[in-house]
Amino acid sequence: MESTVIKSRNFNASFGSNHVVKNVNIDIPRNHVIAVMGPSGCGKTTYLRCINRMHELIPGASSSGEMKLNDEDVYQMHPIFVRLKIGMVFQRPNPFPNLSIYDNVIAGYKLNGIKLPKAERDRIVEHSLTRVALWNEVKDSLNKKGSFLSGGQQQRLCIARAVAMEPEVLLFDEPTSALDPISTSTVEELFHELKVNYTLIIVTHNMQQAARVSDKTAFFFMGELVEYDDTKIMFTNPKDNRTQNYITGRFS
Amino acid sequence: MVTRSDLPLRVINSTPEAILKAKKRARRSFRQIRTENVFKRTLSIMGLVIIILVLGILLTLVVQSLPSIKALGLKYLWSKVWDPVQDIYGAWPFLLGTLLSSFLALIISIPFSIAVAIFLGEYHPKGWLPNFLKNTVELIAAVPSVIYGFWGLAVLVPIVRSFESSIGVEPVGVGIFSSSLILAVMIIPYAASLGRSMIHLVPSHLKEAAYGLGATRWEVIRSVVLPYTKSGLFAGILLSLGRALGETMAVTMVIGNTSLIPKSIFAPGNTMASVIANEFTEADKPVYLSALIELGLVLFLVTVVINLIGKKIIDRFTNE
Numbered sequence A: 001m002e003s004t005v006i007k008s009r010n011f012n013a014s015f016g017s018n019h020v021v022k023n024v025n026i027d028i029p030r031n032h033v034i035a036v037m038g039p040s041g042c043g044k045t046t047y048l049r050c051i052n053r054m055h056e057l058i059p060g061a062s063s064s065g066e067m068k069l070n071d072e073d074v075y076q077m078h079p080i081f082v083r084l085k086i087g088m089v090f091q092r093p094n095p096f097p098n099l100s101i102y103d104n105v106i107a108g109y110k111l112n113g114i115k116l117p118k119a120e121r122d123r124i125v126e127h128s129l130t131r132v133a134l135w136n137e138v139k140d141s142l143n144k145k146g147s148f149l150s151g152g153q154q155q156r157l158c159i160a161r162a163v164a165m166e167p168e169v170l171l172f173d174e175p176t177s178a179l180d181p182i183s184t185s186t187v188e189e190l191f192h193e194l195k196v197n198y199t200l201i202i203v204t205h206n207m208q209q210a211a212r213v214s215d216k217t218a219f220f221f222m223g224e225l226v227e228y229d230d231t232k233i234m235f236t237n238p239k240d241n242r243t244q245n246y247i248t249g250r251f252s
Numbered sequence B: 001m002v003t004r005s006d007l008p009l010r011v012i013n014s015t016p017e018a019i020l021k022a023k024k025r026a027r028r029s030f031r032q033i034r035t036e037n038v039f040k041r042t043l044s045i046m047g048l049v050i051i052i053l054v055l056g057i058l059l060t061l062v063v064q065s066l067p068s069i070k071a072l073g074l075k076y077l078w079s080k081v082w083d084p085v086q087d088i089y090g091a092w093p094f095l096l097g098t099l100l101s102s103f104l105a106l107i108i109s110i111p112f113s114i115a116v117a118i119f120l121g122e123y124h125p126k127g128w129l130p131n132f133l134k135n136t137v138e139l140i141a142a143v144p145s146v147i148y149g150f151w152g153l154a155v156l157v158p159i160v161r162s163f164e165s166s167i168g169v170e171p172v173g174v175g176i177f178s179s180s181l182i183l184a185v186m187i188i189p190y191a192a193s194l195g196r197s198m199i200h201l202v203p204s205h206l207k208e209a210a211y212g213l214g215a216t217r218w219e220v221i222r223s224v225v226l227p228y229t230k231s232g233l234f235a236g237i238l239l240s241l242g243r244a245l246g247e248t249m250a251v252t253m254v255i256g257n258t259s260l261i262p263k264s265i266f267a268p269g270n271t272m273a274s275v276i277a278n279e280f281t282e283a284d285k286p287v288y289l290s291a292l293i294e295l296g297l298v299l300f301l302v303t304v305v306i307n308l309i310g311k312k313i314i315d316r317f318t319n320e
Ligand SMILES: Nc1ncnc2c1ncn2[C@@H]1O[C@H](COP(=O)(O)OP(=O)(O)O)[C@@H](O)[C@H]1O
Pocket: A015, A018, A020, A038, A039, A040, A041, A042, A043, A044, A045, A046, A047, A058
């Protein structure tokens, strides 16, 4: 039987009095790619940011309910450990502009004050960049600033930065919406390889992308989790007619 | 006069009432254009007046300094004795007094202003306490400097005096050190509020990148916020320095007013601004007066340059 990594029960999130995520129950199986889709403004980003407790960084934001990582309540853990175990990749590639490519990859270790011998650092950098298929492109310019890379390369650098911390889960918030089609497909190819070691939760409003890359799909609508099933079933035989309408393009 | 041929075709083929309406509208817009032009010209004249005023001040300073520049030459700046009775004029004691008191004030105030900037910019941007703190800090800049002088004489000087006797220097109280303390308080708002707005400008996606990697608040501030804002913070410090160099009233009241070269930071002295304020009315000889005005010219140029550099850095920072 496959084990559950992330488990939410009756999970709610708000911005002040704006109730944005409503009573979400979900079980996310290990080493799978989960797509989260839904019309814009339906709370996908907010839900994703609740998983690694980034939501609470926004003044006035609050949440309630159960969010478990391997049966441990995320909201009982220290947020720093949560974010080390659940990495995040953002919509816009955000490498640190003042750091080199090399330093960007090990930024997580530096930020957390973890000192590593040079050989170990080198190994992590090479390994992480190889995982995101960037090593061959940048191995001769590791000391250049990360901001010189193309958008797609920057996004893969950000994935490498998250991977370098060896998290269990990786969260992606519309990771390709700022990328051109070719960079998009390189990033999409990565998902298949990354799921061997990690569990991937990917917010996207691109249905083709959800269909291409994910094993399971969750459909959010106005803050509710309307339907959650195997991606094949969701796209061929959705049970809820809101899902059906969305997939057939009746609203966006 | 609007004639038929001035009107759009659509109007020509319509009723007399419509034509009348269109004429009115046309006249109205002519009037608007005229008002707009007058308004624009008024603004340019106002702007020009200000520029002429500043240039005029500079010119006055230069012209009035000429007698002293001619008589004393460049060595005026580093001559160590100021004795108007003997007609000896050297600016060095005041240059030194100004530099000492301003930089000391800067060193004392930087930790406070940066702490306030980080607290308000990153830790607590909203809420009543931060708001109260922000307004209080801004109020510091609004208090008239003579009040600081008063407070300095009444409260600070006695404290400094007992501090001085406890560490075994001559307990004068008034002096460079006291003026530095007063100046430090007075310049906090400049670096603090500029720093606060610079910290607000740090893109949240960069901070989130660090938070997402498990960084703590302090780690985000140290590794993302401070590197990103360092030039802005530096500009804020420069602007405070400009303020400290030129501050007159409060300093004049607590610095002790002597034209001797200060032997230590606890000794009495004078800054360029305070010696002008102190001696301007008693300058009875043309060269004496001119020498004081030349001090003013130096002060003017130094503060202008410092402000320009500060503004330049801010511009570059906010345009990036
Ligand atoms: N920082 C914020 N402050 C206040 N409200 C927000 C913030 N971010 C998002 N919201 C609100 O939360 C709702 C859901 O937003 P979001 O989770 O970003 O949707 P999605 O990612 O599905 O497009 C929206 O109605 C939005 O107005």
